[in-house]
Amino acid sequence: MTVMFDIKNLQKSxxxxxxxxxxxxQINEGELFGVIGPNGAGKTTLFNLITGFSNADSGEILYYGKDIIGKKTHQLVQSGIVRTFQSTNLFLGNTVLENIMMGGFLSYRPSILRNIFTNTKLREKELLIYAEEISDFVGISKYNDTIVDNLPYGYKRLVGIAIALACKPKVLLLDEPAAGMVEEETKELVKIIKKVHQTGVTVVLIEHDMKMVMNLCEKITVLEFGKKISYGIPEEVSQDKEVIRAYLGVES
Ligand SMILES: Nc1ncnc2c1ncn2[C@@H]1O[C@H](COP(=O)(O)OP(=O)(O)O)[C@@H](O)[C@H]1O
Ligand SMILES: [Mg+2]
Known part of the structure; x- marks a missing residue:
């Protein structure tokens, strides 16, 4: 098993x-990993640290053995670390396909030669085809030409995931992707997460819905007030007294 992330004594105040x-x-390559914990536990902050949106005070985040603290977000995206946000960030006023193409631009890495010989129109065409593929994959292609502002909430969130996928992640970090979704939308989301995982992408999922995490994730870490209180496979974590106390508020 290859360790993808080795997080050591990470601190942010x-x-x-x-x-x-x-x-x-640690998070291993290929894992479907869950991060859970009550509101304010530090889950989003952890994602901000891993993805370069915020700098740790101390500690280490090794990505394939290299410390990535201090690296810029766009550098991390290029090395395959891509996230979505707890609140959906879309390019408003643009269509679904245009939104996904923005993600493609972020990760587009033509060689210098191709830059000289490939004209812009051709490049745009490539990005468009790529965006269409991703839209199909996520199951939102019937909305390809819809302005994102007009989409139902659940679909807005799926566009957020599609943009992230267009960045060609090695690891996709999802911050409460099911928040605000109705049951049907959540079911669809679970299918998409499984599909993404099956293509070989490592997935790190922050989620409030315990049941969803327990069903979906292979390994889970639990945070409370910034501290890791549990770590392991779902069967272990769900029976951990500390976790039950944190979630049910019962003294152990
Ligand atoms: N930019 C910030 N400035 C001040 N406090 C923050 C900031 N971001 C997070 N916090 C605080 O850090 C704690 C953890 O927040 P967060 O990581 O958002 O938790 P979670 O995502 O688990 O709900 C909370 O007490 C929150 O108020
Ligand atoms: Mg959060």
């Missing part, structure tokens, strides 16, 4: 609040 407090764990 805001004022007096330790949002991520001495957190260590």
């Amino acid at each position: 805001f004022g007096g609040v330790a949002a991520v407090n001495d957190v260590s764990f």
